[in-house]
Amino acid sequence: MRSAVVVPQAKGSAMNSTLKIVGIVLGVMLLVGGCGLVSCLVCAGGLLGGAAEVASGVSESVAEGERLEREAAARAVALGDAALPWLAAVRENCRRYEAAPNEIQMSAIFQENETFVEAQALEGVVGVLSSLSTAHGGGGLVLSIDVGDAHFVDGGIEENNPLYTQASGLLVHGCVVISGELTGTAIRFERERVCERHFMIRLSSIGACPGAAP
Numbered sequence: 687m688r689s690a691v692v693v694p695q696a697k698g699s700a701m702n703s704t705l706k707i708v709g710i711v712l713g714v715m716l717l718v719g720g721c722g723l724v725s726c727l728v729c730a731g732g733l734l735g736g737a738a739e740v741a742s743g744v745s746e747s748v749a750e751g752e753r754l755e756r757e758a759a760a761r762a763v764a765l766g767d768a769a770l771p772w773l774a775a776v777r778e779n780c781r782r783y784e785a786a787p788n789e790i791q792m793s794a795i796f797q798e799n800e801t802f803v804e805a806q807a808l809e810g811v812v813g814v815l816s817s818l819s820t821a822h823g824g825g826g827l828v829l830s831i832d833v834g835d836a837h838f839v840d841g842g843i844e845e846n847n848p849l850y851t852q853a854s855g856l857l858v859h860g861c862v863v864i865s866g867e868l869t870g871t872a873i874r875f876e877r878e879r880v881c882e883r884h885f886m887i888r889l890s891s892i893g894a895c896p897g898a899a900p
Contacts, residue, residue: 780881836883861895
């Protein structure tokens, strides 16, 4: 699951805002006669020096935020590939799809990928319950589970299904163990169905990870 990273304001924007403030302060000081021109310019120079330090700090924070985001994405990919070795074939299908010279070949790769995905099954795979929602006054249940950067959705769980009871004690964003069969990809458009790792699954079991908080 991807980690959310708060990205600070860009360097240029921070500097521009600070320069505006310096200009306003300098104008007010000159207007009220609080300093001579030279001393006001010296004061403004000090403010600009501080602004440069602030802008440098913002730039470093932006770079650090981007680095953390890249590392989080890499960890998610590695986690998904370790738990689901068949994802490597899906990534290769995406590479082939994007390199295909025309739509005939792209559609053939799309169909090949759909068939491949529908043949996959999960058995005792550890993931994170990203969402749990009910519909029809509690008569239906939709579960979404993340395994690394792969996303699985089961939207066909009725109230009389044993999975409904199994899911009733689960914690959203908590660790879960799942088993089930894939029924296809979960996105509408062709390219995304090949390249985005969003899958429909028919779960056969779901439960909290051993030792997970209730």
